Amino acid sequence: METKSKYLNPYIAGVLLGLVLLGAIYISGRGLGASGAFKDVVTATLSKVAPDHVAETPYWASRVSQSEHPLKSWLALEVLGVLIGGFISGAISGRLKITVDKGPRITSATRIVFAILGGILFGLGAQLGRGCTSGAALSGMAVLSSAGFITMMAIFGTGYLVAYFFRKLWI
Amino acid sequence: MNLNTFKMKSSKTLTIIVLVFVGFFTIGIIGKSMLTSGYKQSVVSMTKELTSEQRFINIADLQTLITSGNQYLLVDVRDTVAYKSGRLPNAVNMPISELFSDDYADIREADAAVKVLYADTEAEAVKALVMLMHEGYTSFIALTGNYSIAKGSLFDAQNPAEWYSNDEKMRYNYKSLFKVGPSTEAPHVAADKVVDISNKPRGGC
Amino acid sequence: MGPLIPTGIVGMEWDLFFAFFIGIAFGYVLEQAGFSSSRKLAGVFYGYDFVVLRVFFTAAITAMTGLLLMNHLGMIDISLVYINPTFLWSAIVGGAIMGVGFILGGFCPGTSVTAAAIGKIDAWAFLLGIAIGILIFGEAYPMFEALYYGSSLGPILVFESLGISAGWFAFILIAVALAAFGITAAIEQKVNKENALEDTKGMSYTLPVSVALLVGVMLIFIPYDRLTSINELPKSTFNEVVASNKHYITPDEVAYKLIYDYHPIVLVDVRSTADFNDFTLPGSINIPAEQIASRVWEKQLSNKEQKVVLYSNGTVLAEKAWMMAVRLGYENVYVLKGGLNGFFDNLVNNPKPNTYKMEANSAYAFRERVRKIFKEGKADLVTKKQSTAPTVSPKSEVKVASRGGC
Structure with a gap:
């Protein structure tokens, strides 16, 4: 018996995603992104919570000094769209469920801890690498920028290098 | 499903x-x-080459080229009458109106690594250059300055001051000739206002 | 034509609106592809599910192919598209950190958002982690600064770095991706005995693969340089137009315009911006000759009502820009004969004609008047309408064109 697939054929999804990316480039002259939006969120929150500290730290100060609100940015709006688009898709395909995705050999708590750790690294790396898998690697590859290919190879190369040591998390 | x-x-x-x-x-x-x-050649690469130095040679460099013993060919793109009444030494004639005629095939295909185009004006030489580049001839370059400057400074009088002359050299202090009077103060204010108006709709979402 | 917003075809105010809808489409596709499951995502590193590789490469290739073709067809001006700048070491180190983050967290930022949207708690944890990570980076920024800005190579293109043409690179990338799809499918079948390839089963790939290869081969022959728009003039017509020498405007006509604002002329200074800022004729806009082919200036150059007159110090630079403009299909573009030098020649050396011909005498009188007006600077020669031109258009366009960033 064949197992039922819940998901779209990845090649079709890839072509569709490519067309979305092409649309973004054609309309706005820029690729997709994600991590930049979180920077905007963090900046906005920080400037609410600790405005003095923001003014003192050059990295944040340079971001709030612009007249526009940090959340009124292309990426922030786009990621808001991603959230809604994901929700719509999940609702249509019946995947809305509060749950924790994890490998068979770890507990949910372990999974959460490692998710946070992974998030921290990704947040840090995406700032340093000027964009994440979507902003730097995917969009960068589409416009044939060297940075896109270097970032892509660095992400997946390192991923394969360390995958063995963390196999317990996933298999 | x-x-x-x-x-x-x-x-x-x-x-x-x-x-x-x-x-x-x-x-x-x-x-x-x-x-x-x-x-x-595409417009982009044409524009790049035309606005850089690589396709042009000034009179000083032409002299270096001539004395260096390297292969070169001087190509006069003026009409035949002008060519006959005077030309740079050893120049051959290929009128701009007949650049691609069979009569001049040997000039277009000549072996010389550098073929220098010149005319009565620099613009005319550049025109010939562009048309040749569009046809895929890559060995041509154009002389900055023009025939009379080249002839006068290079082969007759040897006046070094003219060696770097070209058509784009500023010959006047424009600003001193063109004073902007007090009556232009007002328009500057008007200009600022217009900028404001055009920026307004940008903010909205 | 495109990109629509940087070229000003669609107003800037729509930018965020489109961002939102592009985001929805992005999120929808990611979720449909199964990117909301960290186990599926992590599978790419352990060989039990290569969905990431499939979607990622197919998307990159589709977008790249589309962009190359659009560029070739003149539908998009690639110089206005944001190209990620390359900072070698920060890209490598940042990428490496992200790689470890991928293994630990099982998500990347975009996918974690879709997962969070459908209720994955681990995704929310990952998002929290991202925020902390950014916070750490911001606080420890001085530590990273040298690395962050080190070895800057600018927005270099990968095929140029490799020294091959864009078309060949695209072809190789497509071929490599197709090979990778085949190999990973085989690996997946070995590693994941229970439900390998469950998403990709059930259809024939002969046609898509052959079409992809065909497109790849086609790309080899497509140059990356902008090949202009569909309006590009045929070569024979171009040569005719260039040879006919009908494209010159006399200095008198320009002077007349400056004094009376009567002649319908748009003045375009094609010299560098520095020269333009130092001195320019009133009412001119600045389009440096190197930028003549950029679509930013399409609107100004395709003016149908007014003659567009290009000028530089002499004739040559304007002539070069003019030839490119003609080739691009702009029909109403002219050159100021003699340029600024000629313009002032006309006024400074204005010989009194030794004749009773009315034409010559009135021309002489006119130039004398113009010279007086310009020299003494008391003319009302700059009307309001003219002087707005240089300040408004170029600045606002440039601002739009230099956007981007992640």
Whole structure:
């Protein structure tokens, strides 16, 4: 018996995603992104919570000094769209469920801890690498920028290098 | 949903998407190649070369070239009458109106690594250069300055001051000749106002 | 034509609106592809599910192919598209950190958002982690600064770095991706005995693969340089237009315009911006000759009502820009004969004609008047309408064109 697939054929999804990316480039002259939006969120929150500290730290100060609100940015709006688009898709395909995705050999708590750790690294790396898998690697590859290919190879190369040591998390 | 129908559907979807995508561009490319006839160089690379130095030689460098013993060819693109009444030494004639006629095939195909185009004006030499580049002839360059400056400074009088002369050299202090009077104060204010207005709708979402 | 917003075809105010809808489409596709499941995502590193590789490469290739073709067809001006700048070491180190983050967290930022949207708690944890990570980076920024800005190579293109043409690179990338799809499918079948390839089964790939290869081969022959728009003039017509020498405007006509604002002329200074800022004729806009082919200036150059007159110090630079403009299909573009030098020649050396011909005498009188007006600077020669031109258009366009960033 064949197992039922819940998901779209990845090649079709890839072509569709490519067309979305092409649309973004054609309309706005820029690729997709994600991590930049979180920077905007963090900046906005920080400037609410600790405005003095923001003014003192050059990295944040340079971001709030612009007249526009940090959340009124292309990426922030786009990621808001991603959230809604994901929700719509999940609702249509019946995947809305509060749950924790994890490998068979770890507990949910372990999974959460490692998710946070992974998030921290990704947040840090995406700032340093000027964009994440979507902003730097995917969009960068589409416009044939060297940075896109270097970032892509660095992400997946390192991923394969360390995958063995963390196999317990996933298999 | 039945698995097989889903698979059938997705197979069709992929095929349709890809075909539409490919078809659209195929029609575009065929249409484009029918509408435009082949230039050998794109506008972008032409613009880059024309606005850089690489396709041009000034009179000082021409002299170096002449004395260096390297292969070169001086090509006079003025009409035959002008050519006959006076020319740079050893120059051959290829009138701009007949650049691609068979009579001048040997000049176009000549072995010389550098072929220097000149005319009565620098603009005329550049025109010839552009047309030749569009046809894929890559060994041509144009002389900055013009025939009379080149002849006067290089072969007759040897006046070094003219060696770097070219058409784009500023010959007047424009500002001193063109004073902006007090009556232009007002328009500057007006200009600022216009900027404001045009910026207004940008803010909205 | 495109990109629509940077070229000003669609107003800037729509930018965020489109961002939102592009985001929805992005999120929808990611979720449909199964990117909301960290187990599926992590599978790419352990060989039990290569969905990431499939979607990622197919998307990159589709977008790249589309962009190359659009560029070729003149549908998009690639110089206005944001190209990620390359900072070698920060890209490598940042990428490496992200790689470890991928293994630990099982998500990347975009996918974690879709997963969070459908209720994955681990995705929310990952998002929290991202925020902390950014916070750490911001606080420890001085530590990273040298690395962050080190070895800057600018927005270089990968095929140029490799020394091959864009078309060949695209072809190789497509071929490599297709090979990778085949190999990973085989690996997946070995590693994941239970439900390998469950997403990709059930259809024939002969047609898509052959079409992809065909497109790849086609790309080899497509140059990356902008091949102009569909309006590009055929070569024979171009040569005729260039040879006919009908494209010159006399200095008198320009002077007349400056004094009376009567002649319908748009003045375009094609010299560098520095020269333009130092001195320019009133009412001119600045389009440096190197930028003549950029679509930013399409609107100004395709003016149908007014003659567009290009000028530089002499004739040559304007002539070069003019030839490119003609080739691009702009029909109403002219050159100021003699340029600024000629313009002032006309006024400074204005010989009194030794004749009773009315034409010559009135021309002489006119130039004398113009010279007086310009020299003494008391003319009302700059009308309001003219002087707005240089300040408004170029600045606002440039601002739009230099956007981007992640």
